[in-house]
Amino acid sequence: MTRKPFSDCLFWLIATTSVLVVDSGSVVAQPAFSISFQGPMPTRGAVESCPPGNLILEGDPLFPPGGVLGLAPPVLGLPCVYVSGGPGGLGLAPYPTLAALPAPGTSAMIEVDAISYGFDLDPMTGCAIAFSVDQFAVGLPLVPTAPLGPPATVNTEGAFGALEAAADLFLMQPVTTGFPPYCFGFNPNFALLDGNGAVSASGWIYPGVGLIEPYPPTPGAAPPHPGDNLDAMASAHLAGPFPVYFSLDSAFVDPLTPGANSGSAAAHGFVGGDVLVTSAAGAAPAVYASAALLGLDQFGADTDDLDALALLENGVPGYQPSLLANDWAGGATDMLLFSVRRGSAVIGAIDSLCGLPIEEGDVLTTPQLGGVSPGIYICAEMLGLATLRSGALTFSYQDIRFADDVDALDFGISFGVTDCNGNGVDDGLDIAAGTSADCNANGVPDECDIYNGTSIDSNFNGIPDSCEPFADCNANGTPDYCDLQCAAVDTYCSLYVVCTATDCNFNGIPDSCDIASGVLADTDGDGIPNACECPADVNSDGAVNVADLLAVIGAWGPCAAPCPPFCAGDIIKDCTVNATDLLAVIAAWGPCP
Numbered sequence: 001m002t003r004k005p006f007s008d009c010l011f012w013l014i015a016t017t018s019v020l021v022v023d024s025g026s027v028v029a030q031p032a033f034s035i036s037f038q039g040p041m042p043t044r045g046a047v048e049s050c051p052p053g054n055l056i057l058e059g060d061p062l063f064p065p066g067g068v069l070g071l072a073p074p075v076l077g078l079p080c081v082y083v084s085g086g087p088g089g090l091g092l093a094p095y096p097t098l099a100a101l102p103a104p105g106t107s108a109m110i111e112v113d114a115i116s117y118g119f120d121l122d123p124m125t126g127c128a129i130a131f132s133v134d135q136f137a138v139g140l141p142l143v144p145t146a147p148l149g150p151p152a153t154v155n156t157e158g159a160f161g162a163l164e165a166a167a168d169l170f171l172m173q174p175v176t177t178g179f180p181p182y183c184f185g186f187n188p189n190f191a192l193l194d195g196n197g198a199v200s201a202s203g204w205i206y207p208g209v210g211l212i213e214p215y216p217p218t219p220g221a222a223p224p225h226p227g228d229n230l231d232a233m234a235s236a237h238l239a240g241p242f243p244v245y246f247s248l249d250s251a252f253v254d255p256l257t258p259g260a261n262s263g264s265a266a267a268h269g270f271v272g273g274d275v276l277v278t279s280a281a282g283a284a285p286a287v288y289a290s291a292a293l294l295g296l297d298q299f300g301a302d303t304d305d306l307d308a309l310a311l312l313e314n315g316v317p318g319y320q321p322s323l324l325a326n327d328w329a330g331g332a333t334d335m336l337l338f339s340v341r342r343g344s345a346v347i348g349a350i351d352s353l354c355g356l357p358i359e360e361g362d363v364l365t366t367p368q369l370g371g372v373s374p375g376i377y378i379c380a381e382m383l384g385l386a387t388l389r390s391g392a393l394t395f396s397y398q399d400i401r402f403a404d405d406v407d408a409l410d411f412g413i414s415f416g417v418t419d420c421n422g423n424g425v426d427d428g429l430d431i432a433a434g435t436s437a438d439c440n441a442n443g444v445p446d447e448c449d450i451y452n453g454t455s456i457d458s459n460f461n462g463i464p465d466s467c468e469p470f471a472d473c474n475a476n477g478t479p480d481y482c483d484l485q486c487a488a489v490d491t492y493c494s495l496y497v498v499c500t501a502t503d504c505n506f507n508g509i510p511d512s513c514d515i516a517s518g519v520l521a522d523t524d525g526d527g528i529p530n531a532c533e534c535p536a537d538v539n540s541d542g543a544v545n546v547a548d549l550l551a552v553i554g555a556w557g558p559c560a561a562p563c564p565p566f567c568a569g570d571i572i573k574d575c576t577v578n579a580t581d582l583l584a585v586i587a588a589w590g591p592c593p
Contacts, residue, residue, distance in 0.1 A: 031069070031169075031193065032061040032082045032241075033209065033408065034112045034232040038105055038223035038260055043078065043212055045101050050080035055101070059085025059092045059110035059264075061234070061241065062209075069207035071435075072197040079210040083241040085110050090246060091284045092268060105223030107262035111249035113272070114306060114338070114408065115234040118245055118313035121412030122335060123180045123378070124326055128171055129363075130192055130410040131308065131383060132230045135159065135166040135215040136256055136342075136395045137361075137404040138386050144173050144188035152191035152204035154384055154404070159395050162202040163214040166229045167195025169408070172383050181325045181365075181375070182382040183354035189384035195228060205435065219256045219397040232308070233408035243279045245288055245313075248272060250305035254343050256397055261343075265302065272305035273297050275319075275336065289319040289336055295352070295367040295374040299345035307341035307360075308409040321366045325353060325377060337363050337377055339406040351376040360405040361385040380404060420448035439467035473513035474501070483510055504532030524566065524573050534592030535571045536585045544588040552581050 035043060037058040047053050049065045056062065056079060064070070065077035086095025092110045102108050121127040133139075139154030139161075157165040171192040175182070194200070197208020215227025232246070250272025251263030265272040273291025278284070291297040296304035312328060312335035314320065320333045328335035340346055342360045351358050352371025358364065361380025368375035379387075385404035386392035394401045420427055421436065427445055436445035440455065446464055449455035455464030456478070466472060471480050483501035501510035505520065511529055514520040520529035536544040538551040555569030555577045563575040570577050571584040 031209065032063055032115060032117075032234050033079075033169075033230050034058060034061055034115060035079075035211065036229040036231040037107050037111050037262060038225050038257070039228040040212055040224050040226055041104055043210075043228050044224075045098075045104065046078055048080045049077035049210070054081045054084060055096075055098055056081065057085060057096070057108065057110060058231070058262075059090060059095070059108075059112045061085075061090075061112070061115055061232070061244070064209040069193065069209065070197050071205060072208055076197050076208050076210045083244065085112060088281050089241075090244060090278045091282070092248075092264075105225070107249075107264065109262060109264045109267035111262040111264040112232055112246050113249050113341070114247040114275075114309035115232040116245045116309045116311040116410075117234050117241070118243065118311050119235070119412075120310040120312050120335070120337075120410065122312060122326075122329060123411055124329055125412075126174065126179075127412045128174065129378070129383070130169055130171050130233065130408075131189075131406050132169050132233060132408040133158070133165050133361075133385070134229055134342075134405050134407050135163070135217045135225070135227070136219070136402060137165050138393065138395055139165070139189070139404065140186060140381065140384050140386055140392055142186060142188040142384050144190045152200060152202055152206065153189050156202040156204065157191060157200060158404075159217040160393075162200045163216045164195060164200050164202075164227075166215040166227055166407075167209075167211040167213050169193040169230060169233060170384075172378075175382070179326070180378055181353055182378045183356065183376060184379065185382050186390075187382045187384060195230070217256075217395065220258060222258070223260060229407065231407050233410050234309075235410055235412065242281060242283075243277050245275055245277050245309065245311050246285075247275055247306040247309060250302050250341070250344075252303060252305070252343055254341070255400070256342065256395075256402060261305070261341075271297060271302040273302070273340075275306065275309060275311070275338075289321070289334075293319065293321050293366065294336070294338065294364075295372060296340070296344075296346055298349070298372065303345035305341035305344050306338050308339040308363075308406050310337040310363075310409040310411040311335065312411075323366070323368065325365060325368060325375065337365055337409065337411070338374075339363055339409065340374075342402060342405045346373060349373045353377065354379065357389055359387045359389065359403040361387060361403055363406070363409065380406070420452075421445055437463075439464060471509075473517075474510055476500075480508070480510055480513070484508070502528075504529060524564070534588070535573075536588035537592050538569055538571070538585075543591045544585055545590075548585050549582070552577060552585055 046056050048056050061082045062079040063082045070076050083089045085092045096108045136159050137154055138158045141155050154165055154170055169192045170189045173188045191206050194206045194208045195211035195213040199205045211228035213227050248265035249262040251266050254260045271291050273296035274287050275289040276285040277288040314331045314334050322328055322333045327333050348357050352373050353368040353375025359380055362376045363378035364374035365377040381390050386394045387403045394403055450457045465479050473480055484503050504511055515522045522529055538548040552569040559567035559570055559575045566573050571581040
């Protein structure tokens with residue numbers, strides 16, 4: 001199979017309106033995400049920033065304020081509800097009103113842990129993999145490839161860094177060789193979306209979705225917590241929010257946040273390892289893929305929590321589980337990839353594909369090769385996450401170490417494809433926010449034009465030569481000043497000291513431009529303005545004298561055909577050397593001007 005070019009995987013909303021934008025792949029363009037009930041006011045329980053003014057709850061798929069990813073300041077505002085988690089939406093019930101909303105940090109039993117619209121792309125195409133983490137993630141200290149320096153990562157934003165990773169979305173840097181499954185290897189990630197769009201404590205800025213940061217990792221602390229946790233994520237599909245696939249929350253205790261699991265799955269008659277589907281507005285949720293089919297709950301009902309989901313539905317009614325990695329490529333099975341939450345009983349079990357102990361940052365698939373446990377399809381290290389099995393430095397609490405936890409998955413989005421300077425911000429947003437200049441208005445930051453050779457910056461000041469105050473009247477890509485510069489060394493024209501033009505009247509404009517604009521005449525078409533020529537200096541020695549007189553006599557008669565070009569000695573340019581030319585030499589006798 002041929003890997004799809006990374007740029008072909010783009011289907012993200014990078015616009016200044018809330019309109020869904022469809023790319024060449026005709027897929028999607030809007031991020032939909034959910035938050036955890038453990039977060040602070042004013043996000044959870046507040047009124048959305050879009051009409052009709054719904055409450056923002058942990059069961060709602062949300063989208064950025066006004067549908068626009070943005071930078072702060074200005075303040076982004078609160079997210080908007082893409083589809084309600086309650087009646088007419090996902091169908092979770094009872095759904096609280098403002099009057100019946102539980103106290104901050106208290107569950108309403110509607111926690112949604114994972115979302116997909118069934119249109120995730122097959123990783124075999126080489127498309128991007130986006131994910132989120134929680135407040136305890138530390139990441140691996142790997143440096144992504146970027147032309148102007150490394151962008152923000154889980155490591156720079158995480159528990160050992162800026163304390164802002166929980167509200168962010170990250171992108172796995174594309175792997176240029178090989179295809180999943182990835183059982184081994186280390187690969188960088190970079191920040192794709194930010195919680196609040198403000199400059200991070202790490203110094204980075206990238207588009208925000210209207211959440212609250214930072215979120216310090218405080219193990220053992222009861223909710224509400226000071227920051228938001230982006231807890232599920234999917235690319236909202238152009239066809240609408242239905243069917244929507246999702247999972248609810250298990251009831252077991254998270255070892256780092258005691259009592260924080262809500263038990264929303266059991267409250268609705270499911271387990272946290274089930275993938276559910278609401279097929280249409282007003283329909284009740286039903287099991288799409290049971291925990292047992294995914295290799296979960298081997299140690300009892302609701303002992304595993306499916307915490308992130310990527311699904312490519314094959315269009316055949318029901319769920320057809322994969323039996324061998326990538327067998328979904330032909331459409332015979334459904335691609336269902338997931339991760340499990342910290343505290344799940346399956347963590348530590350040997351997976352059925354790679355033969356490794358499962359960790360909470362692994363992207364898993366259904367049991368493979370006749371095995372019982374899920375298979376590791378992409379190991380956490382390939383996402384740039386810290387694991388116990390790799391010996392990486394991880395978060396520790398009460399002398400117990402915990403690997404990085406993946407909270408959300410989305411396969412196929414590619415925000416970074418338009419991020420030529422590698423700062424984690426879409427180029428269009430960089431330009432709109434003024435963090436990058438685009439003096440030639442080509443939609444590409446100037447620093448990238450210079451880096452890739454599209455523009456020349458001959459004095460290395462970060463401004464393309466074409467945008468400098470020096471004109472380029474002949475449009476040759478070199479400022480006129482440099483065209484005319486003939487010194488051996490010049491501070492500004494250090495790359496262009498080549499004397500490519502003349503300026504015989506010393507007006508700072510190449511003669512060719514003066515001629516083209518009509519400022520100076522060039523009746524003989526030789527590229528030299530008439531006013532600057534000394535036509536009687538036949539031998540070009542800088543003076544009109546006896547030598548030129550003899551040259552005219554020596555060339556006496558008609559010029560050879562074709563004429564023009566005019567022959568030597570034909571001073572008046574009439575294709576004949578005669579007495580008129582001889583008189584012109586006598587009239588111009590002396591040094592040339």
